[in-house]
Amino acid sequence: MRNSDLDQKIIRYGIIGCGMMGQEHLRNIALLPGARVAAIYEPNELMANAAKAIAPNARLAMSIPDLLADDLDCLLVASPNHVHVDQLEEVARIRPLPVLMEKPLYTSPEQGARLEALRASYPAPVWVAMEYRYMPPIQTFLDEIERATGGVTMLTIREHRFPFLPKVGDWNRFNRNTGGTLVEKCCHFFDLMRLALKSDPVRVMASAGQAVNHLDEEYGGEVPDIWDTAYVIVDFASGARAMLELCMYAEGSRYQEELSAVGPAGKIEALVPGPGRFWPTHLGLPPVPQVIVSPRHPKGPQTVDIPVDPTLLAAGDHNGSTFYQHQRFLSVVRGAAETEVTLDDGAWAVRMGLAAQQSAVTGQAVTF
Template sequence: MAQTVNYGIIGCGMMGREHLRNIKLLPDTRIAVIFEPDHKMRLAATEIAPEAALVDSTEALLNIEALDCIVIASPNMAHIGQLEQIAHHRPLPVLVEKPLFIHPEDRPRIEKLMSDYSAPIWVAMEYRYMPPIARFLERLDEATGGLRMLTIREHRFPFLNKVGAWNRFNYSSGGTLVEKCCHFFDLMRLAIRSEPVRVMASAGQAVNHFDEAYDGRTPDIWDNAYVIVDFANGARAMLELCMFAEGSRYQEEISAVGPSGKIEALVPGPGRFWPEHLGPPPTAQLIESPRAPMGPVAIEIPVDPALLEAGDHNGSTFYQHQKFKAALLGHQPIEVTVEDGMKAVLMGLAAQESAASGKAIDMNLSVRPEIPELCS
């Protein structure tokens, strides 16, 4: 008989509820317990998982005996403390949302956790598992003949409203290039298979959130950026981010180029934001453009409508949970490690500092350099 996996959920905001919906699509799973301090978010979570017990703290969640793993989807600034609390009381397998941490001084805490934690930790980097991006990564070497240039372009909607407006400020989110973009720095390392040696960025707040105030404070979160990263193997990558471009047909456009040709993945944004008068939302595409014989070949990469309905990330949250469950049952290794999550944050922190200082930031993650200060 199949083993039922019992999940504990910490945090049931927008992303936490996406995790709930996708876990419930998997066979032999059960939401055993939820910790969500916000009353409105807690009610929304119980509509998805009425079977779950509700508790008032992480410690109370850990005291639930029938618990096999934990998903952390709390605000960014809470992740590391909750991981440490779990490690101290009951080190269960964990899937923790990105970013793993947000302040430079937290790095030693993560390194200690990485060396001491006795159970698997999976860092949630959903973009790896979007079907068009997963196919892009599979075809990358053959299509390019060896990647030399990688460009990631995200043109999307502004930051959504979150409880306590934690995502409106650098101090609680880590800054846009950590909070939003660690996904893309993770993709860069995964695709290029090398470590960054230099990060250069230009970024700022141009359009969004100027008319907002929280306890008398105006948001300081950036809404646009360019980031260029040089890698140790000679490849280079660029991120272009614009968060006031929700009118775009595709939200992410990723291209890789090498001596043999180019491959692109075009990924639409959340279907719930697509205007009804334009008809059905666009379908993701994969385009291969060889140098010889010249001529692009495009194919559509459709996603199961049930998965699109379950979240905003093109089905990736389901596929990530499918693999996480297989890992905690011992059927496969962890694919996104604490080290991966840490390095993605370090790249984001370097990009934040480069944009703030106007200087390129030299870094070599293999020799554990001092990481730059996060701009205020």
């Protein structure tokens, strides 16, 4: 089909996986002009019914081959982490459409090797869903980072948040399914580090573990092994350093994510609140995202509110970023733009997470 025809066509999505994150995608696709969900494959009956309630005109498919038999223009994959590579391989064999693939791209070194083979042969665009890039306060932070800092030498990302939520079959309670917390949750932040610093990592050091959450839970006779606390330090080829601080039992925080970048000219920060549905109503309205620029000369912090469209806030838990991500992905599907978050970006984020997991277990730095 010619690009001019795609410009006029309603883009038809096929969805693989419609749990909590998949349903957020459904709500955001519904807000996009020129797009609709045509078919959904979700093997869990409860989640399939919930997805059908959001997208009532979508067909419920019985399998991935059944889904791919529909008249589709692109796919969204939002299934559990450990099946992403299996499913992408299946799509590649049957009908390789443009794909928006939820993070993390894969969960183990063995899957990483299989992904490399796919990357060399997959004929359509694959966009890795790193939503944090598209949160309005973080976008502003990234847009202004060079001007504010004069070139970043130190980058800090802090996430103080709620514990992992329940998922279908409790798959997210075990490292074998998630890749580990520093892959599952923190690949977003490793992606932001590479993006902000415009450099690749050379060494990772981490201290992490399970301190508070899930210790009194049991599934099939197993206690969860997913971590809830971590410090990770990353050295980059550019000479810059970055640090991640994660705490998953700090849901009482005013802001969920706090980013800070410093360089010879000054400092810039982004303050990002967590999902509005978790904000205590007795405290009034949730906090508004902010960006703060603190030059060295003349001294004086400058704070700017970065409000997010309430409609987008209501559609998901990621400060509108899911909607903005889909806008850009649709431009790729229509042939009007290039993929912004590539398979290489997604693979680096997982490599960094796996290296951090290894460093925390062994007590040794991991080099690339």
